[in-house]
Amino acid sequence: MTAGTTAGRSSGAMSLTRRRTRAAWLFLAPTLAALAAVGLWPLSRTVWLSLTDARLGQTGLARFVGLDNYRLLIGDSEWWNAVWNTLVFAMGSVTIETVLGIVFALVMNARFRGQALVRAAILVPWAIPLVVSGKMWAWMYNDLYGVVNAALIGTGVISAPIAWLADADLAMAAIIATDVWKTTPFMALLILAALQMVPNDVYEAARLDGVSSVRVFFRITLPLIRPVLLVAVIFRTLDALRIFDLVYIMTSNSRQTATMSIFARRELVEFADVGYGSAASVLIFLIVGAVTLVYLRAARLRPDEAIT
């Protein structure tokens, strides 16, 4: 790894800056190569395969079919059903997680004894693997023996057990509730970090002026944490649009809850229709990309501002 420096010394004329730039590229090369191999290359293969009739395990025999897969996809009601389900999931989960995240963060930001305990407890759902979370909640939702039905019947809220995950109207809500439990901590921690950067004298001044705490929140706190809130919402939305694990674990391929990723993987792996599944994957990529751009635009953040 000393090629840059020795070459520089022997030529003499080569400036330190140029040597350093060369060394920089040398050190970057493995990472860029790795990302190209596991990111850009597979993505470009997916795009190519989406234009063919490739079958699983025989992608070498694929024939070019132009935009046929996309044409079929646009007329496929199952696909649009998956798009709709994904949107419902994304809007529902991100909205609830943002509101709850703010509430959690405000509570954790207040000074009281046992604050550290709350902060530790809130990390627990975040630490649990998504697959495990899905199974744990599926067990709680179990129609015959689940604790959710037992509690609701015990308190008289419902009179007969509900099959939460099998019910067409309730399955998605049940999955959203699980995601809210799992992901609100992430939101809350991001928002908490932002809250802690609001200088204390701002609040002091407002308190001395006798401004109500609700007004302080909407007029002072919210505008100050807005940039972080926007970034958190963007990240969560992108995550929600790609949701796979939780839905697959809790309701498998059920039509009521199938999301875009579930649809694409089923076509790819279970139906071995790599061409069609790849076309769906490319559309997901485009949708996620478009949503990112729209968000960044709406938030008036330049991409590099959003993450540094």
Add this chain to the structure above:
Amino acid sequence: MSSSALRAGGLYALALLIVAFALFPFAWAVISSLKTGAAIFDASPIPAEPNLRNYAAIFAEQPFGRTIVNSLIVGAGTVALSLVLGLGAAYALGRVAFRGRALLLMVILAVSMFPQVAVLSGMFELVTTLGLYDTHVALIVSYLIFTLPFTTWVLTTFMRDLPKELEEAALVDGASPWIIITRIFLPLMGPAIASTTLLAFLVAWNEFLFALTFTLTAQARTVPVAIALISGASQYEVPWGPLMAASVTVTLPMIALVLVFQRKIVSGLTAGAVKG
């Protein structure tokens, strides 16, 4: 009651509610995992005859120990590879001013935004062509798409803020960049290394879609897939007791890790979103 006492009471009630909400599902999994036989079908919060038979069962009847070892291998491999690659990249991006640096950082970040399913068919083809199907290497390499971007980002941010003088003294002595990274920067980067290690390990330990698609047998299968595959002949025969025991087994170490390192994790998580 004064308004401030009322306020404190409300705050405690809310805090208690949050703690209950966060902990109940896992607590319920622990309780269920201690029930065997017909007790599992009784939603009482205290197991009548608490015992560890479910835990014994998952290790006796299924190659569950093997899956845990697989997950550890994949996690360690992913962490090691991301750190070595990320450190080199972070030196270039954090310490050297060259044209195109900001653009490269954006490209690296953009890779982590790829929907996983968008690279699935291309990655599957790559994995099978290279003969890596059903191996640990397939998972370690494919997980770089998640771990390498944030590892590079966190390490770059950290390295950028180290004092300039450290490096200048070494440069005058004719130290190569590799020596500078490993002898001078690395010992100072404990916190950044710790948080990226943990986050990368968690990602590898939890990942499901690639593990489900690129493995076939207990040879390379990781924990999430093994848990997903625990099922009965019909939905009425799911072995919930052993399933909950398996869930608790793979989750407890993660919870322990996260709680021990909670400060580092929180700072790692928020490093990207909050300025400073």
